Amino acid sequence: MKTIGYAAYSSDAEMTPFHFERRALRANDVAIEILYSGVCHSDLHTVNGDWGPQPYPLVPGHEIIGRVIEVGPVVTKYQVGDQVGVGCMVDSCQECDQCHDHEEQFCRNGMTPTYGAPDRTTGEMTQGGYSKHIVVREEFVLRIPEALDLSRAAPILCAGITTFSPLRTWNVGKGSRVGVIGLGGLGHMAVKLAVAMGAEVTVLSRSTKKEDEAKAMGARGILASTDEDAMVKAAGSLDLIIDTVPVEHDVTPYTSLLDVDGTLVIVGQVGPMKGFMTVPMIMGRRRVAGSLIGGIKETQEVLDFCAEHNIQPTCEIIRPDQINEAFAAMGQGDIAHRYVMDMSGLSVDR
Template identity: 75%
Template sequence: MKTLGYAAHSADSDLVPYHFERRELRPNDVAIEILYSGVCHSDLHTVNGDWGDQPYPLVPGHEIVGKVLSVGSDVKNYKVGDQVAVGCMVDSCQKCDQCHNHEEQFCRHGMTPTYGAPDRQSGEITQGGYSKHIVVREEFVLSIPESMDLSRTAPILCAGITTYSPLRHWGVKEGSRVGVVGLGGLGHMAVKLAVAMGAEVTVISRSKSKEEEAKALGAKGILASSDADEMQANGAAFDLIIDTVPVKHDVNVYTPLLDVNGSLVIVGQVGPLEELMSVPLVFNRRSVAGSLIGGIKETQEVIDFCAKHDIYPECEMIKMDGINGAFERLAQGDLAHRFVIDMSSLSVD
């Protein structure tokens, strides 16, 4: 299938139009016309080579919403015209214990990311959602309820599942005390989801400049990490802290905020941390952990949860040719919303 996307051709180049072909349908494949594609901070890191050399030309994008164009002969769960989505991965071994446990992101043989990785059968490099079409095996396609606003759904496939998964894994429920470090693309979704689960949520930020914004999302307020007295007064105040900051930072300032058995979960930064102090951990059985997206079953769960509770990311719509400007703004700081690309402006002809 001939298609058109926007690709980076090197670590220091803009994204430009790129004509390429999607594979012919395998028996278990679903061909999708992409209607909307979310823009993730990790897209910027990847195309810039921040996480290592990349197989350019590279079409990023792993927050994909569209409709089914055609299906392979063995596909059972989807038909032409269905509203569907694709997230951060498009394949896994499907045989190991982690895949059988519905945690394909931890596949023992490595999951296949939506872009920038070899296809498990052909070896060709996967290309992502900044394009008009995509072809994905059925097991990695997700259903979008008819009631959902497709234009605001795409970021749930990354920002949503990335924050929902640790909230579920660490058992957040009515009355849980949850802190969210940062109020960017990930942080604002963490607040909305935790509030919907019944938690008491506080945003932790360097200042209180976004306090009204935090309260509008359902948080009780902001704890200013730059205020030493306020931080000390909130010692042992949280059962769980979700750390969404996407760059290197000192997590030691947050661990004393955890109650006994509390956990700080890193979902934003990928890379080295500042040296970790063990004293606050040892003396209160606190933990510092990490979490990576979620499995396909859990991703479907968060989509359905958002549909039930009318939860959407804060979105700014852009056209495909506005992606480089969006990347520039993203590089300047972690915005408190997500960019979503309207693919209607992209024509293959």
């Protein structure tokens, strides 16, 4: 299948149009016309080579909303015309204990990311959602509920599941006290989801400049980490902290905010972290943990949860040819919304 996307040809080059071929459908494949593609901070890190050398040319994108245009002969869950999504992975071994437990992201044999990884069958590199079409095996396609706005649903497939999974793992519910570090693409979803679960949510940030935005999302307000008196008064006041900061930083200022047996979960930074003081952890049996995304079953769960609770990511819709400007803005700071590309103007024949 001939298609077109926006690709990076090196770590220091701008994204440019890229014509390429999607594979012919296998028996269990679903072919999708991509309608919207979310822009994730991890796309920027990957393209820049922050996480190691990449197989350029590289088409990023793992927040994909589209419409089924063809299915393989053994596909049973989807038919032409269905509105569907594809998230951060497109394959796994399907045989190990983790896959059987619906935790494909932790596949013992390695899950296959949506872009920049070898296809398990052919070895060719996967290419992501900054494109007009994608072909994915049925087991990794998700159903998009009718109640969701298609133009805003894409970030749920990464930012949504990345924050939903630890909220579920640590049993957040009515009365839970949750802190969210950062109010960017991940953070704003963590706030909305935790509020919908019944939690009392506090945003943690260096300043209170986004307080109105935080309150509009249901948070009680912002606790500024630079306000020493306020931080001291807030000691022991949180059960769970979701840390969405996407760069290296020190978690020490935040661990004392946890109650006894509280947990700070890192979902933002992938890579080295600054050393931290162990005293708050030892003295309160507190924990610093990490979380990736969720499995396919849990990703469908967060899509359904968002539809049920009318949770729509805060998005700015852009054209594909505006991706370099979006990357530049993301590189300058953690904006309190998600960029989503409307792919309708992208034509294979152009």
